Amino acid sequence: MSRVDVVRAAMVEAMKAKDKARKDSLSMLLSALKNAEIDKRSPLTEEEADAVVKKEIKQTKETLELAPADRADIREEAQARLAVYQEFAPEDLTxxxxxxxxxxxxxxxxxxxxxxxxxxxxxxxxxxxxxxxxxxxxxxxxxxxxxxx
Incomplete structure (x- = not known):
């Protein structure tokens, strides 16, 4: 099963569970993976899919760092998204x-x-x-x- 299929299946589960925040995060990750496939014009390899997930994690961390202190809603959303993305990220080397x-x-x-x-x-x-x-x-x-x- 490709990473796109795994993320899509998790998104369907989130929709069935009526977990809107998780569904939205998975939807964004799925979009990033699909866009990378479209740009490449062929299915992504495991390494390429890992790179896309890591890129999304990095962007979300930057959003978290740059969010104003008085915008708790942005910070909470970014932290929730980060937690979901971490599930699909490859393990880093120690x-x-x-x-x-x-x-x-x-x-x-x-x-x-x-x-x-x-x-x-x-x-x-x-x-x-x-x-x-x-x-x-x-x-x-x-x-x-x-x-x-």
């Missing part, structure tokens, strides 16, 4: 797993004592390996920790 990937990249590049000047070269090789599996900010923080040792 910091330990990211560190392992970084170590394998360092071995692949032949860098024994990484210096801050090597960061660009390392990131160029590292990011395609963790794309869709980890947040770039977390990867950057873990790499910075390794480079500072």
């Amino acid at each position: 910091e330990e797993q990211i560190a392992e990937v970084i170590k394998s990249v360092l071995a692949e590049l032949g860098i024994e004592n990484p210096a801050p000047s090597d960061k660009g070269k390392i990131m160029k090789t590292l990011m395609p390996k963790v794309k869709g599996k980890a947040d770039g900010k977390v990867v950057n923080q873990v790499l910075a920790g390794i480079l500072s040792k």
Whole structure:
């Protein structure tokens, strides 16, 4: 079953349960997935569907951060939407797993004592390996920790 079908089935369940907030969130996610399929002109792969879900999560987090403090309705709606999106998001790599990937990249590049000047070269090789599996900010923080040792 594709991610689109899974989200559509969850949306139908939410409609039957008369859970309007969940249905609306799932409807927005389904629209994003369908639009990505239309843009691609073929069904999405698992990685592409994960990327769409992560993008929606990121946008919702930005909405939450930028919402004025006196607009509790916007904040509650964004938090509810975020909770629904998290159900369909792939598991991110832990910091330990990211560190392992970084170590394998360092071995692949032949860098024994990484210096801050090597960061660009390392990131160029590292990011395609963790794309869709980890947040770039977390990867950057873990790499910075390794480079500072």
